[in-house]
Amino acid sequence: MFFFEKPSAMRQLQRFFKSPTTICVSAEGHLLVAEEPGNVRDEWKSWRFDTLPIVLERIPVTYGTNRSGQSHKPKVEAIKQALEGVERVIIATDPGREGSMIAWEVLEHLGYRGRIDRLKLGALDEVSIRRAFAAMAKEPDSGERDYAAYLEALCRQYEDYHLGLNGTRAISLRLRPPAFREPWRFGGVQTPTLAILADLEKRIRDFVPQDYFKIALTAATGGGAEITLWHAPKDKILDRQVAEMIQQAAVSWSGPLSVEQKDVRRSPPRLFSKDALARRCAKRFGWDPQHTAKLAQDLYDQGYLTYPRTESEHLPESQFGDASAVIASVVGILTELAGLVPAAGDLVFRKGNKGHYVKDPGEHHAIVPLRKVPQPGSISGDHLRLWELVAKSFLAAHLPDGIDARTTVAAQVPTPLGPKRFSISGSVIRSPGWRAVYGAEADEENEAVPGKVKPDEEPTTGRLPPIRDSEPGKASDARIETAKTEPPRRITRGELPVVMGRLIDQVEDPALKAALENPVNPNEPKGLGTAATRDTILPKLQKSQYVDLLKGKDPPIQVTEVGLAFIAAVRRVFPSYGDPVGRAMFEADLAEIGRAVTRNEAIRRAASYQERTRARVQELIGAIAQSQTVAVDPTAVPATTAPAGQPPTKAMIAFATSLAARKGVKLPRGLKSNGAICRAFLDQHAPARSSEPGEHRPQNGSRPPTEAMVRYARALAQEYGIECPPEITTDFAACRAFLDAHASRKAAKSKDRNGTMVRKGRSPATRTGSPRGRTRVRPANPAHPT
Structure with a gap:
């Protein structure tokens, strides 16, 4: 039986199969998916810190669904039926870790124990297909080696599941400011990727432009030619006095001009990853x-x-x-x-x-x-x-190769700081070579390193006057031109996968560069994630509102205040998860699982990796448990975190206004129309209160009661002929204490009258509202996903 990843690939190969004892099946991506934790244990359905960490020896799986929402169960059952009597399975899914996992997870789930081989189809043309069969025939243990690739993918899923599940819940419950309605999502790859972007964002924000200086020397030759040479060293001149000393020396220069002509070869760019x-x-x-x-x-x-x-x-x-x-x-x-x-x-x-x-x-x-x-x-x-x-x-x-004829005219100018070189270059295409394929687009092949300052280009000119080598020249003018240093360029949407894969280009420390080298394959240094998954990271960061895309054909990525606050919190609590290089080293250990030669060796390495994952999860939860909620400027709360069409209540606005007047602070813009901004202001400035056991509430502020609570409190005050305290309209804790005291008094009175207690709902400590008891007190953070 041949096991394909898609029906399209299966059709490409079926024309080669003539034997009636050969059958084919195809998947549709992953037929099995990880089970939701709430379906494993009921207590894991709600987001509660006291249930963490959630750690499983093996992730239970269930049937996935296709794009139409239909269950993959019939497809898995069909494969189960097709396996009856099968002596040999040839896995012909896409030749990568994910392709291996798509087949192996189904075969393991169905308990198949026959022979398994691996057909690696690097391409689906006839020549490539025949080569793939020939390679499989020379590798009798192809199934054993492929099982190691499957375990590597399985361990990656195991870590993603546990880190994402536990980290997202723990950080959202303990570190996230209450004003944020979206969870603070955490992941083993996306968090260090955000760290790269956040570090760059900080360098850009902290950047202070500096003036630097270039000196232009205009010289005339004995033959009547005139040329402008430039002194613009790579180590920029930042001191104007230095520039003036060089300029004054250049004004009086006279001497020979050197002319150098050479051919410059330009080789074609690399092929595409x-x-x-x-x-x-x-x-x-x-x-x-x-x-x-x-x-x-x-x-x-x-x-x-x-x-x-x-x-x-x-x-x-x-x-x-x-x-x-x-x-x-x-x-x-x-x-x-x-x-x-x-x-x-x-x-x-x-x-x-x-x-x-x-x-x-x-x-x-x-x-x-x-x-x-x-x-x-x-x-x-x-x-x-x-x-x-x-x-x-x-x-x-x-x-x-393309060949350019490059001519450089230069002069050595003696200065009090030593001789300084002034030069200008001009090039003409002698032979276009490979550039003829692209025409004017050939220059696009020279791309700068993402996230770095664009390097200064050498002084060039379109056309040089005729000058002989050693021809005498004399300065007719020398001037200083001022430019400004530029901040690093933002990484763009299209560049981010390259940055993740070539992390080695982002670090300056020689020791870190050496650590990121890959001795097994020097062409592929250690990085973050896999080629198959890197382009899925940016949408996750956007969904969590950690980053925004600016305008442009290939838009630059800007880290938001939320993203900066999140990564700062992660680094404060558990620094290793905010360290891209450390993460790349951790993933290198993961890759060792896929290089195991035997099944037993792969199983041993996978078990060790999963044990390390469980230990790291335990450490992460322990560190978060001892941490405090992150403080964020209320104006930094994205407007999209507030539920659509839900401005703050009148009580919230009144409480915020009274706090602002008492503390002498201004109300932030948008507070009266945006519930999230108002809530963030109250969380920041209202006095702290204690929380009931088992209930997650803000650790750094109070919040106003609901309108239903206020109505019920006023009704109770009117019924008993007492004065309603003014703070019940602005302070949740005060309102709740009043309700607890007088609603229980009413319940006792009812019990004395009837001899029995008739329960219409939970006690007022957990359910309050109108006298009919139908309005539930909202939890401190109602947006916790289930």
């Missing part, structure tokens, strides 16, 4: 990384591209022989590029880490086109644009 492709599409087309991933997956399923969820930008040297046939197929569709293709023997194959071919590119090689190409009309729109982008990248990788 999943993250690099997402970044390019975001920059060029404005696509969300998840949209790019879906397009690439569709093209893989149709047999037009290789497996897209890869972290590698290289091909194996064993595929040298494919290039000519693939390029011939590509230019058969992109006919305007046919004239650029040299003879098959003249294709360029660049080896090594700086080239395109290596001996071992890792688990999956770069994304490249196949011999099977889309015919006119078979695909259109964004699918075609993505395929063309990948196809052009593959063609460019096999064309010669």
Whole structure:
């Protein structure tokens, strides 16, 4: 039995199967999902701190649903029936950890104990399919090795489940300010990713622009030519007196001009990994990384591209022989590029880490086109644009280097600070090479490191005057030009997956850089998450209101006050979860599970990892239990956290107004129309009160009673002919104490009259309202999800 991930892949291979004893089944993504904790134990349904940590030896699973909401139970039952009498299962799901898990979790759930092999389909064209079968035939223990990949994915799910479940509940119950209605979501990958963005946000906010200085020297030659040279060193001149000393020396300069001419070779960019492709599409087309991933997956399923969820930008040297046939197929569709293709023997194959071919590119090689190409009309729109982008990248990788003729004119100017170099460069294209594939778009291939300050470019000019080497020149003018330093650039939506995968580019400490290196595969340093999951992190951060997207084709990411408060709280309580490098090291241990050679070794490593996960969860809950609620400026509360159409009550506004007058503070803007802002103000400035056992309430303030409580209190006061205390309209605790005292008095009177106590609801300590007892006191934070 062949077990496929999707029906589309199954159809691609079924045409090869002739034996009547071969059957095929396909999943639809994950058929089984983790069970909700409330379905495991009733006490885990509500969010209560005293039930934490929730720790399971094994996560129970249930049937998932498809996009239409229908249960996958019939599909699992069909696979169970198909397994009857099966002696051998060949897993043919997508060749990655998630693909392995999709099949193994069903086979484990159904208790299958026969032989299992793994068919790794790096592409779905005929040549690739036959190679995959040949590779499987040479690897008799492919199932054993794949079981290790399954356990790695299972351990990742195990950690995500426990950290997300316990961390989100604990932080929301203890650290989150009461004004926030949304949970403060916590995750093993998303939290350190937010830490990267928050650190960058702080550098941008704390940045103070500084003036720096460049000196321009205008020189005339004996032949009548005039040229402007620049002194603009990489170490910027920040002291104006230094700049003036150099400028004064330059004014009186005379001497020989040096002219250097050389050819500069520009090699083609690397091939595409999943993250690099997402970044390019975001920059060029404005696509969300998840949209790019879906397009690439569709093209893989149709047999037009290789497996897209890869972290590698290289091909194996064993595929040298494919290039000519693939390029011939590509230019058969992109006919305007046919004239650029040299003879098959003249294709360029660049080896090594700086080239395109290596001996071992890792688990999956770069994304490249196949011999099977889309015919006119078979695909259109964004699918075609993505395929063309990948196809052009593959063609460019096999064309010669581009060559520029660069001329640099320079002068050495003696100054009191030592000799200073002034220069200017100009370039002309001698040979376009691979750049002919892209035309004017070729310059887009040079992309800066995300999150860094854009480096200054060397002084250049479009056209240089004719000057001989050593020709004498004399200064006719020298001036100082002032510029300002710039803050680091924000990381954009398309760049975030690249930043997560190449964390090594974000750190400056040599020791940390060394720690992030990957000795198993130097081309793929340690990072956060996997290629398959990185583009899902940003939507989670947005949902939690930790980040906002600014405007732009590829919008920059800005961390909100909520995000900054959250990450500061995490680092104060449990610093390791706010450390991206530490998290990357932890994930490297996770990857070791998938490298186990035998099943027993994989099981041992997985058990050890899960034990560490449980210990970390225990430590996290223990640390949060000793922490206090985070204080946040009320004006920083996002308006979307207030329920739509629910402004604060009149009592809340009155209480806030009296507090502001008493403390001499201003009411924040929006308080009278936004319930969340009003509640945050009250939480910050109202006097603290104690909480009943088992009830979560704000630790740093009070809140007003409900209108129903006030009405009931006034009714009781009128009934007994007593004066209603003024504080019952503004203070929840005072109102509740009044109700507890006089409602119980009324209950006792009723009991004395009838001889028995007739209960119409819970005691007034937990249920109050009108005399009919039908209005429930709202809990201190009614937004806790169940």
